Amino acid sequence: xxxxxxxxxxxxxxxxxxxxxxxxxxxxxxxxxxxxxxxxxxxxxxxxxxxxxxxxxxxxxxxxxxxxxxxxxxxxxxxxxxxxxxxxxxxxxxxxxxxxxxxxxxxxxxxxxxxxxxxxxxxxxxxxxxxxxxxxxxxxxxxxxxxxxxxxxxxxxxxxxxxxxxxxxxxxxxxxxxxxxxxxxxxxxxxxxxxxxxxxxxxxxxxxxxxxx
DNA sequence: ATCCCGAGGG
DNA sequence: CCCTCTGGAT
Numbered sequence: 001x002x003x004x005x006x007x008x009x010x011x012x013x014x015x016x017x018x019x020x021x022x023x024x025x026x027x028x029x030x031x032x033x034x035x036x037x038x039x040x041x042x043x044x045x046x047x048x049x050x051x052x053x054x055x056x057x058x059x060x061x062x063x064x065x066x067x068x069x070x071x072x073x074x075x076x077x078x079x080x081x082x083x084x085x086x087x088x089x090x091x092x093x094x095x096x097x098x099x100x101x102x103x104x105x106x107x108x109x110x111x112x113x114x115x116x117x118x119x120x121x122x123x124x125x126x127x128x129x130x131x132x133x134x135x136x137x138x139x140x141x142x143x144x145x146x147x148x149x150x151x152x153x154x155x156x157x158x159x160x161x162x163x164x165x166x167x168x169x170x171x172x173x174x175x176x177x178x179x180x181x182x183x184x185x186x187x188x189x190x191x192x193x194x195x196x197x198x199x200x201x202x203x204x205x206x207x208x209x210x211x212x213x
Numbered sequence: 214a215t216c217c218c219g220a221g222g223g
Numbered sequence: 224c225c226c227t228c229t230g231g232a233t
């Protein structure tokens with residue numbers, strides 16, 4: 001029982017520090033309509049947001065809405081996103097996703113998890129982040145950074161992202177759900193890196209259990 | 214468990 | 224040169 005209380009206190013202090021260092025809000029990807037936001041998040045898989053933002057203006061200029069992309073050729077979509085990497089899979093998924101939006105959802109991106117998850121190229125991470133960004137719906141988005149860091153800190157022990165998501169939902173106040181993702185991403189890139197974490201520079205070190213992989 | 218895959222960092 | 228990057232599908 002005592003360990004749990006100490007743990008919660010550590011988490012509380014860590015969260016306050018994260019708010020202080022990285023802020024409590026973040027700009028979403030540039031977009032003018034829901035499907036553009038979804039497309040941007042899909043493109044961000046295994047690549048940096050900077051790379052994504054670089055292709056978005058041209059991409060959306062060429063394909064303003066889901067209908068345009070649903071009817072486009074794969075080659076054309078690939079050309080527009082090639083610099084991001086994983087471009088073949090992403091182009092194929094984008095096209096299929098847009099076709100599904102047109103044919104199964106009347107041209108509108110579904111808002112519920114079930115609808116989003118049946119779209120090509122949309123998994124749990126993408127769907128949760130989309131709902132958070134587009135509508136402010138509370139959700140813990142577990143990507144590689146959140147998975148790695150929350151386990152190192154001792155906030156979660158699950159062996160897969162879904163387990164960790166449930167643990168974090170339990171241990172974090174709902175108010176923090178939508179900001180923990182970008183806060184831990186910033187922290188993961190700058191300090192708590194996958195390899196050779198810079199624990200000496202970490203503002204959370206005092207409360208971290210350092211359960212390294 | 215593997216593949217995808219260009220760009221940028223160490 | 225080698226490594227990793229806000230995953231998802233097979």
